[in-house]
Amino acid sequence: MCARVFRVLAATAALGGLLAGCDLPRDPEETLEMVRGKELRVGVLQSDRNAEQDRAVVEILAENLQSQPVYTEGDAHRLFEELDRGHIHLIIGGVPKSTPFKKAGFSKAVGPLYGSAEEEKRVLAVRAGENAFLLRVNRAIEAAKAAGASS
C-alpha cells in the first residue's frame, strides 16, 4: 500500500518539477503577453518619493519585457478600478502593504512607505490573479534592490 502511495507522490513531485521548467505560471487574463514588446501602462498614485523609487522598478521591468512604460496619475479608487478592468497593468507610488483595496494582487515589499505615520511597507499592485506578470514584477523589484545596494 505504502509503496503505491509513494509512487503516486513521486510521480506528482516529478510532474511538479517538469511543470516548473515550463513557461509557468501563466496569467488568466494574459497581462504578460499584452505587455511584452508593447505598452506597459502604469498608474501612479502620487508623484512623491515613493513613486520616484518605484519608477526604478518599472524601468527594469520595462527593459526586461522590451516594453514602453506609459504613466498616468490618478486617485486610488479610479486606478484600482482601471487595474481590475485591465486598462492599466501596474499601480505604483505608495501602495501600503495593508491597503484596503483588496481586489488586486500585490508584489513583495519594495521598501518603506514614506510619509506614513506608522511604520509600513510599500508594495506595487497588479491585476488580481495575474501570477506570471506578478512574478516578473517581483524579479524586477529584486533587481532594483540589488542595483540600489551596489550603487
Place this chain on the structure above:
Amino acid sequence: MSETHPALPAEIEQAMRRAKRLSWISIGLLTSIIVAMALVMGGSQAMRTAWVEDMLSLLPPIAFLIALRLEEKPATNQFPFGFYRANSLAFLIAATALTAMGALMLYEAGATLIKREHPTIGSYNLFGHEIWMGWIMIAVLIYSVIPPMILGRLKKPVAAKIADKVLHTDALMNAADWQTGLAGIFGIVGVAFGLWWADAAAAGFISFSILTDGLKSMRSSIFELIDGAPRKIDGPEIDPLVDRLVERLKDVHGDVNIQVRETGRFMRAVVEPPDRPHVSGERARSLIGDDEAWRLIEVALEQREDRPERAKG
C-alpha cells in the same frame, strides 16, 4: 462505587495503546504541518482556509486522548456511572470538527467561484532566484499529504478493533486532510496554467465528501448521546450485534423488552417487563416524597454476575 472500569482482553488493551500512540504521532505531525503552512502561506486567503482546516483536524486526536484518559478513571460519588460517556461526547466533538471543515471548504470554494476571485500567488526569493510561491506551496502540500494518508489507514482497523468512533472519525478527518491536500496540488497546478477557478473547483469537489462524512458521523454521535441503540462504527445503521443480543436475551427471559444502548465503546442491555416500564407511583412517593415523585421513573436492580477481571480469563 461499584462501576469499576472493566478489564479488557490483552489484545484490546494492546490495540488501545497503539491507538494512543497513533494519536500522539498525529498531533506531532499535524503541528509541524501547521507551522510549515504558516511559514509559506502569508496573506493568501485560500491558504489560510487550508490552515484553519489543519487546526480543526487537531481536534479529533486531542478529544480522543482526553476521553480515553477520562474513561479509565473509576466512578466517583459525583460521577456514579464512571466516565464512559466522555467517549460519546468526544465523538460529537470530532464529528462536528469534520462537518465544520467540510462546510468551511464548501463555503470558501463557492464564494470564490461566485465572486470570480482570481487567486494571486506571489513569489519567494530562494538562493537569489525569484521562485513562484505556487511551486513551494505544492512542495509543502505534498509533505502535508503523506502523514494523514498513512495515519488514516493505520487508524481505521484499530478503531474497529476497540470499537472507537472517535478514532474512526479521526481517520475520516485524516482522509479529508490528504484529499484536500491533493485537491490543493491540482488546484495550484491549474492556477499555474492560468485557470483561476481550478483551486476553488478542486476544493469544492472534495468538500462534498467531507461534508457527507461529517454529517453522517454527527448523526451517529447524536444517536449515541440520546441513548439510541448501538450503531455501526461507520454509519447510522444499527450494529448487528444488537439483534443477536436481543434475540438471545428473549430466548432466556421470554416475553420481555430489551433496551440496548452504548456508552462510548461499551454496550449495555436492560431486560424489562414489556408492560410495566415504570416504577409505581406509590413506590416513587414512598421513596422521594409526594411532590417530586413524578421525576422517579426507574428503579433497577442490577444483576452483577462477574468480577471486572473476567475478561482476562
